[in-house]
Amino acid sequence: MENKAFCSSKDHSEINAISYCQKCEIYMCNKCEKIHLEICKNHIPYGLNKDSKNTFTGLCKINNHSSKLIFFCKDHNQLCCGLCITKIKGEGYGQHTDCNLCFIKDIKDEKKSKLDENIKKLEELSQIIDKSINELKNIFEKINKSKEDIKINIQKTFTTIRNKINEREDELLKEVDKIYDDTFFTEDIVKKGEKLPKRIKESIQQGNLINNEWNENKYELNYLLNDCITIENNMKEIDIINGSITKYNNTKSEIKYNSEKGLNELLDIIKNFGEIIFGNLPKISDKFSISQNPLIINPNNNYTQQKVTMDPYPLKESEKKIYHIIGYNAWDSIRIYNDYESFKSQNYSELKLPIKGYGSNWAIFKNNLYFCVDISGKKIVKINLKTNKLEIEKEIKDNAGDSGQWGGYNTIIFVSNPQSIYIIYQSNNGNKLVIRELNPDSLEIIKSWETDAKTKKSYGALFMIGNILFGIDKYNASPTKIIYKYNLDKNQSNDINMNFQNIGGYDTSLHYCYNTGKLWTINNGKFYSYDIEL
Numbered sequence: 001m002e003n004k005a006f007c008s009s010k011d012h013s014e015i016n017a018i019s020y021c022q023k024c025e026i027y028m029c030n031k032c033e034k035i036h037l038e039i040c041k042n043h044i045p046y047g048l049n050k051d052s053k054n055t056f057t058g059l060c061k062i063n064n065h066s067s068k069l070i071f072f073c074k075d076h077n078q079l080c081c082g083l084c085i086t087k088i089k090g091e092g093y094g095q096h097t098d099c100n101l102c103f104i105k106d107i108k109d110e111k112k113s114k115l116d117e118n119i120k121k122l123e124e125l126s127q128i129i130d131k132s133i134n135e136l137k138n139i140f141e142k143i144n145k146s147k148e149d150i151k152i153n154i155q156k157t158f159t160t161i162r163n164k165i166n167e168r169e170d171e172l173l174k175e176v177d178k179i180y181d182d183t184f185f186t187e188d189i190v191k192k193g194e195k196l197p198k199r200i201k202e203s204i205q206q207g208n209l210i211n212n213e214w215n216e217n218k219y220e221l222n223y224l225l226n227d228c229i230t231i232e233n234n235m236k237e238i239d240i241i242n243g244s245i246t247k248y249n250n251t252k253s254e255i256k257y258n259s260e261k262g263l264n265e266l267l268d269i270i271k272n273f274g275e276i277i278f279g280n281l282p283k284i285s286d287k288f289s290i291s292q293n294p295l296i297i298n299p300n301n302n303y304t305q306q307k308v309t310m311d312p313y314p315l316k317e318s319e320k321k322i323y324h325i326i327g328y329n330a331w332d333s334i335r336i337y338n339d340y341e342s343f344k345s346q347n348y349s350e351l352k353l354p355i356k357g358y359g360s361n362w363a364i365f366k367n368n369l370y371f372c373v374d375i376s377g378k379k380i381v382k383i384n385l386k387t388n389k390l391e392i393e394k395e396i397k398d399n400a401g402d403s404g405q406w407g408g409y410n411t412i413i414f415v416s417n418p419q420s421i422y423i424i425y426q427s428n429n430g431n432k433l434v435i436r437e438l439n440p441d442s443l444e445i446i447k448s449w450e451t452d453a454k455t456k457k458s459y460g461a462l463f464m465i466g467n468i469l470f471g472i473d474k475y476n477a478s479p480t481k482i483i484y485k486y487n488l489d490k491n492q493s494n495d496i497n498m499n500f501q502n503i504g505g506y507d508t509s510l511h512y513c514y515n516t517g518k519l520w521t522i523n524n525g526k527f528y529s530y531d532i533e534l
Helices: 030-039 108-183 187-213 221-250 263-272 340-344
Strands: 019-021 026-028 071-073 078-080 101-103 295-297 306-310 322-326 331-337 349-365 368-372 379-384 389-395 413-416 421-426 433-438 445-450 461-465 468-472 480-487 492-500 511-513 518-523 526-533
Touching: 026 030, 187 221, 306 349, 306 511, 306 518, 322 340, 322 349, 331 340, 349 379, 349 389, 368 413, 413 461, 421 461, 461 511
Parallel strands: 349 413
Antiparallel strands: 019 026, 071 078, 071 101, 295 526, 306 322, 322 331, 331 349, 349 368, 368 379, 379 389, 413 421, 421 433, 433 445, 461 468, 468 480, 480 492, 511 518, 518 526
């Protein structure tokens, strides 16, 4: 809402002010400003903006104090008046009473020095600002082009789908016409039938006339024969009509349209069709290696089995949290840290979950928590961490229930990356180690891989980086080795032999953190972060 100031002159008090003189502490209309400039030539009036709240007048505008700004709050880097620092707080007074205060004259030299420093920085920035702005414009153009290209591709795809649907509709409609026309009769027969009664009556009259005059030789023979042929053709059309009626009455097969065939499957496909992929997956090169000297943090607890991770989905900075669950048996809460420093100092908020979980190989994806809710690992769930509500539960029927080397109810290993969520477990169908990509919303399996890996107990831990699955030899050995590698893109496996320090000697939650580009784990109550070279 526009905040208008009016002229301070009593004669012009209803006229909008256009300027303000700080020395005289008056608002002026156009006429008063001209007089003021003639009388007070050394006074510099401030022109008023449309919103006079943004015009500096030298008076405090907080809660309409309207007192002169003669104090400075160092804590808030803000000018304030006597009412701002009064000892009596409340009703809009005393907001800065407890702050670090001084008179504005005492901060003058410091601000002058800061001004000189800022001018110097601005002069330096002015040399490169044009380049920066041009770079910003180029980046914005690239972003816009990328966005428009994606939109165009989406539109092309759905146009193709719509065209195919229209083509299928036309095919079915033509098929209906053909079946009905071939099975029964066409509209032409009905139209001809409507004319037949009149033609039959005429034919009878004509036939009787021909009979009476056949031997009298009044008409040419060809004339008489033509009438006979006409009557014969009328008889044929009558036979066609009667045949069509008989054909319809004798047709026992009912013609129907089965709209249910494949409809639900098609609607499900349409509902989940297409995907906006946000975030890149790292590529593993032949130089892949893991550092031997990880960063070590002690989270100040004595639990061996626990996990610390982050959401790999590209979120806003304010949503990038660190998540921490302690234990593996019937845990029911999750610690949430705002950042890495908060984790190191153990400054967290704790969320009580609506259902208990099992295992230490849970995962986070798009602000949702995925985990097992029973010892066997047959049931998995998704909890929305924003609402703290259980959104869906799903049964994994072919899970063989193998918890791996150390047990801990880790029959299912949950893995998330910037694009999707996966589960890894041993199937009871041939005891194969399988990888399933899940629909993050419905938990339906959308893609599967059957590896040639040994049983789950053959590996101390399993983790994924991008589309590569790795298996380590022993969870409780330090050092140990990474002995297995499976490429999901190529459906190809390799036995490898790579050293892994596994400091602490009791790994229960080894995984790749996409936010930091490091391997994270907790061993014997201590947090380890390993640098890796991809």
